[in-house]
Structures are given as C-alpha cells and as structure tokens.
Amino acid sequence: MKKQTPLAIFVSNLTNDERHEIIRTYKIFEENGSIGDEAIRIYTIKFIKELNIPGDMITFWMVTLANECFRYYYDEQFCEK
Numbered sequence: 001m002k003k004q005t006p007l008a009i010f011v012s013n014l015t016n017d018e019r020h021e022i023i024r025t026y027k028i029f030e031e032n033g034s035i036g037d038e039a040i041r042i043y044t045i046k047f048i049k050e051l052n053i054p055g056d057m058i059t060f061w062m063v064t065l066a067n068e069c070f071r072y073y074y075d076e077q078f079c080e081k
Helices: 006-012 016-032 039-050 055-078
Strands: none
Touching (some): 006 039, 016 039
16 A cells, blocks of 8 residues: 555545645646635645645645645546555
8 A cells, every 4th residue: 555645645635626626726826827815825825734834835835735636636547546
C-alpha cells in the first residue's frame, strides 16, 4: 500500500463538490495570475494552518493542492486500489 502524504489525505477527506470547486477556481487563478477568496485559496489556507506551514508560500501550495485534486481523480479513474 502506497503511503499517503498529508496533502493526499486532506484531499481524500474533501467532498467531490469541494474538490471540483478547488479545480474550478484553480483554473481561474491560472488564467488570471491571481485570485481572491475563492475555494483554491480557502482550502489551501485551511491545509497549511492544519500543518503549521508558513503562509508566505501560499501560491506554491495552491498549485500543489490543485495538482493533488487532479491526481485524486486520475488515481480513481486509472489506478488499481
């Protein structure tokens, strides 16, 4: 069994609606280069606070969170459990 990272566990505990909203707002962030208080930022802040990660790298963690959401659906679709 593959060991899950704290971020993978965080994402797996989200609902489908939450993951979809993170992905949707990440696409806006990606297109505009910035974003306000949308799901991608809100859930990133929640995650980094849970792990006591400094907030000065929020952009990095926003991208990483979105990628983990994409990975969640990829693994669900194409990888054996």
